[in-house]
Amino acid sequence: MGVLREMAVPFVVVGPSGVAVRDRLKHLTVEDEKVLRLVGDHLGTLASRDLKARCAAGLDHDTEQWAQRKRALTEECSSRWAGSITKATHDQWALARRGQLAHIQGLEAGVRTIAHRLSLAVGEKGGKRAPGGYASRWEWHAKSRRLYVLADRLEAARADWDAGRVGVVRGGERLLNTRHHLEQAQLSEEQWRARWQAGRRFLQADGESGKRFGNETIRVTPEGEVSLKLPAPLAHLANAPHGRYVLTARVAFAHRGEQWRDRVTANRAVAYRIHEDTARGRWYLTASWTIPPVKTVPLATARANGLVGVDTNADHLAAWRLDAHGNPVGEPVRFGYDLSGTAAHRDAQVRHALIRLLHWAKRHSLAIAIEDLDFTAEKTREKHGRRKKFRKLISGIPVSRLRARLVSMASELGITIVAVDPAYTSRWGAQHWQKPLTSTHRTTTRHDAAAVAIGRRALGHPIRLGVPPRPLRHWGRTAPPPHDRSDRVGHRTVQARPGTPGCEELRPRIPGPRTRSVRAGCGANAEYQDAQHRGGHPAEHESWHQDSLPLSL
Structure with a gap:
């Protein structure tokens, strides 16, 4: 590699x-x-x-x-x-x-x-x-x-x-x-x-x-x-x-x-x-x-409630909402535009797509994460050779105009824009997120997966999903597997908080008797748990004797 x-x-x-x-x-x-x-x-x-x-x-x-x-x-x-x-x-x-x-x-x-x-x-x-x-x-x-x-x-x-x-x-x-x-x-x-x-x-x-x-x-x-x-x-x-x-x-x-x-x-x-x-x-x-420069909010504040990851393409904007932990929420949204025709028509198409994206982010009170794109060195004829369609695709993305429009329009609505490095977002998004986010009712495209990767990078989370250290300890996953307790059917689709215990860890101790008739924290042995005969407690190792009973009874 x-x-x-x-x-x-x-x-x-x-x-x-x-x-x-x-x-x-x-x-x-x-x-x-x-x-x-x-x-x-x-x-x-x-x-x-x-x-x-x-x-x-x-x-x-x-x-x-x-x-x-x-x-x-x-x-x-x-x-x-x-x-x-x-x-x-x-x-x-x-x-x-x-x-x-x-x-x-x-x-x-x-x-x-x-x-x-x-x-x-x-x-x-x-x-x-x-x-x-x-x-x-x-x-x-x-x-x-x-x-x-x-x-x-x-x-x-x-x-x-x-x-x-x-x-x-x-x-x-x-x-x-x-x-x-x-x-x-x-x-x-x-x-x-x-x-x-x-x-x-x-x-x-x-x-x-x-x-x-x-x-x-x-x-x-x-x-x-x-x-x-x-x-x-x-x-x-x-x-x-x-x-x-x-x-x-x-x-x-x-x-x-x-x-x-x-x-x-x-x-x-x-x-x-x-x-x-x-x-x-x-x-x-x-x-x-x-106008005086607008005072930007800190990055931590923009990340507080999650954000919207946006992937820029030649004919649409792919967006997906993420929570503060990097989990995709809801369904992906696509805002299309047509860049054919006159310059005025193309500019109107870009503005129409951006205003729909901004209004959607405004309804959820979230910031927008977008790639800091620069195709200056990517349009060369010698780099891509005969791939004329790909060169035309890159040249057709309105990078500078879209960036300027987005910043000015977002400033009017009070929406924060977070720019991230565009390296490997499409590749890693398709590799690690496209398949897990695809279900029988939803087909996730590479652009949708790239939007998730962009959002996770803006939130400070890694894009690539690490391999769990043990097969049975499913760290960071809460949804159960479809068939059994192994992972051979693929990754689970829901990400849990970093502090959430795994399914193979010990259950947290809840004070109180293990009966439904007495509430937690009550009962004779609620304060002194060592009286319970469980493994690892001193009650198993103390010496004890049985009181003598009269045989006449």
């Missing part, structure tokens, strides 16, 4: 640090839409120019260069617009760096895997931890050529990383490539052009605490009036004092509306973003702000 890797300790997930709400800008006039497009296009041009300057600076960028970029932009818009543009540029460059590092790590994993498989003989079998050799000489030759291709890509990526060069596309690389495949995307050139321009506009402003309604650039009053501070070249379009343009639309946030209204009334910072959905022909306003 191979050496098992070290398991990470379960921990309570910290709640979200910020929130965002969105509302539609209804009843905009033609003039309103024209002004929004002009302002967005102008600021988008400045943002593209600033991003180019930031990428050219690379690793040599410092605060002085940041200040110079902001001063250059202020001349063509305003200081607040310039601050929002430079901050967004810096965040976009940092995101590109993280993506570049992930790409390098993926190339390194591919090179290692191919080199290992090329070093083995053709047709050599692999194990669970390492793949074997390639199936044929043709595949070996093709992979040897691919090794050089990946090595060249890795060398170029490392050179860009060391030099601080990144590739960023404002508007999105996917939308840019769609321009060459309009027929497959079922788009005309005009439709694509409208999406491209909408994606490259810049209409977002950071909030400022202490300023009127928390934002001087894009201002929203508690009554829902929206106004913008126009850039200097577009100041002639203002319809309100101080170079501002007031939209005819009114907003009323249905979700967290009271929280937003409290913030703007107290002049606390709120960031806003305006964007256009060209497919629907609608405009939206998104408000966001930071």
Whole structure:
């Protein structure tokens, strides 16, 4: 048996640090839409120019260069617009760096895997931890050529990383490539052009605490009036004092509306973003702000009454309720979702499944245990080879989106989330729990058994069931076997508390006579049990004599 890797300790997930709400800008006039497009296009041009300057600076960028970029932009818009543009540029460059590092790590994993498989003989079998050799000489030759291709890509990526060069596309690389495949995307050139321009506009402003309604650039009053501070070249379009343009639309946030209204009334910072959905022909306003970190409960408190173990899969969430001792309670529950279709449909499916799971856990007042999944290194083409279906299955699991949604939604309901190490949960769950939990009325799947394994790990109990030291001492089991007192029919299905005596132990001594006519603790010999003639007591070894009786009786 191979050496098992070290398991990470379960921990309570910290709640979200910020929130965002969105509302539609209804009843905009033609003039309103024209002004929004002009302002967005102008600021988008400045943002593209600033991003180019930031990428050219690379690793040599410092605060002085940041200040110079902001001063250059202020001349063509305003200081607040310039601050929002430079901050967004810096965040976009940092995101590109993280993506570049992930790409390098993926190339390194591919090179290692191919080199290992090329070093083995053709047709050599692999194990669970390492793949074997390639199936044929043709595949070996093709992979040897691919090794050089990946090595060249890795060398170029490392050179860009060391030099601080990144590739960023404002508007999105996917939308840019769609321009060459309009027929497959079922788009005309005009439709694509409208999406491209909408994606490259810049209409977002950071909030400022202490300023009127928390934002001087894009201002929203508690009554829902929206106004913008126009850039200097577009100041002639203002319809309100101080170079501002007031939209005819009114907003009323249905979700967290009271929280937003409290913030703007107290002049606390709120960031806003305006964007256009060209497919629907609608405009939206998104408000966001930071919140203080939610104080998490201790892990021991989350475990006190048991919890719900959840196994994440490509098309459903498998959940099972466990008590504080790690015993499965009730029946397993499955919350399905369909990840086909558009991104909005997939996101709605995930939210619908999560809210059903959270409401079920809320009814039982239990925390939720889930795996701390990260499939960054599991999607590589070289690791799984021809297993395209399996690679697609892993890629289809919405790990990051599901994790973010679950944490934020659970925080609203006051439900604690416990993250556990995902190592061996599916394997050990199927090995030790699938068969014992299967009955004539219930078929337990591998995913249900994995949910039990996840819950037991979160509770601090071992997943694997140990072998009892003696065949007749059934430690930790209370349900009787079906036929006789041996264990040849399989494991019992109910787990008892650690302190519960086994069936072969001595029965606890109950004070009092062993008669039904006298209650326990009463009777002549209730206090002095040695008078009873039982094994191990002094009464068996004391000398005694029989009193003489008159023979005449």
